[in-house]
Amino acid sequence: MGAQSLGAIFIRVTNLENSIPFYSALGLRFRGIEEWDPGRGATFFLAPDHDGFPLMTLIESDQVQVVDYPSYNLNSTHVRDMYRDLELSGYKLKPIEEWTSPWNHHIMFDVQDPDGHLINIIEVIPIQAEASELSS
Template sequence: MAVNFMGAVFVRVSNLEQSIRFYSDILGLHLRNIEECGRIANFIIHENSPLLTLIKSEEFQIQEFPTFNLNYSHVLEVHEKLQSQGVKVGPIKNWSSDRNVHIDFDAYDPDGNAINIIEWSKKANN
């Protein structure tokens, strides 16, 4: 049994309209569609990437630790912009893995769900 690809990442939110504005206007994601009587919103990042699906739910648990990350260029500028827009953001972290150099931070959606914002580049020796 082989997996073909990841189809979607699901995030539960309390206010779909507010969350749609945050993910599109603040984070810059493209809303693909709203379905199931306005209860689900699908965002597309790239045609080959999984969907980010927001699900309106009265009962959910805030994801204090990120369950996904979004890769941006110029992460320091993104951090500054989000802060200036009043978005709760965590500290900037610089770190390396065996292959890449990373800079990242966590941002929080209107419900307090953590989203990791990251930029990475290959190490010079790879």
Template sequence: MSIRKVGGVFLRVTNLEKSLEFYTNFLGMEVAFTEEWDGTPEANLKTTEQNLFLTLIEQDEVQVLKEPVFNLVTDDAIAMHTALIDSDFNVTEVENWTSEYNHHVLFDVYDPDGHALNIIEMQPITK
């Protein structure tokens, strides 16, 4: 018996509508469906390559994730970084580094509640 995959990440937000705007309009995720759990509004988001990935759950108060606990993969980190800056979002500087397997271009962006999200582009190293 073993774990087959990550089923999803649950993130608490204080304003579901505002958070949905950020995650869909600025990060390009799609709403798979919305529902309520015991009267609590939530939205299930997906990326272009994955089905359900991120569930946003609206609560009056949230514990803000000041350090990223997951990353979101993009094909063009520089363009996304520029677009987020142009839209007045709080982002860190772009970092570049190379491992034995990949070249990484990455930065963090903070959602409307201040949760840190890591945005990363990885290009395989050809040997």
């Protein structure tokens, strides 16, 4: 019993037509716009194009609250390429940062959506344990 997986992330935006191209540029797959009561929502797939995987849904609202830190991150395997593409498209980016934990090397940056929401894009590269550590 209990939660089994993430179902969806909901993000309030002021204008779906301004936000859809941005989230598509992040590599998310746009499913469509739905009429809700009240307002409209736009859904994106975060994984293969079928239900059962987490979704990201933009909710059009005149009550958008932006915080000054990312509320979530998106995994990528090509962070530097993604950064370059977003920069060339004119999106607002924070510089790439790198850091290492005992288990992984991290390459990441934050990008700002049209309403000012920060999204963290991260690449996590596992650090291979040395042979002597594996045999211990």
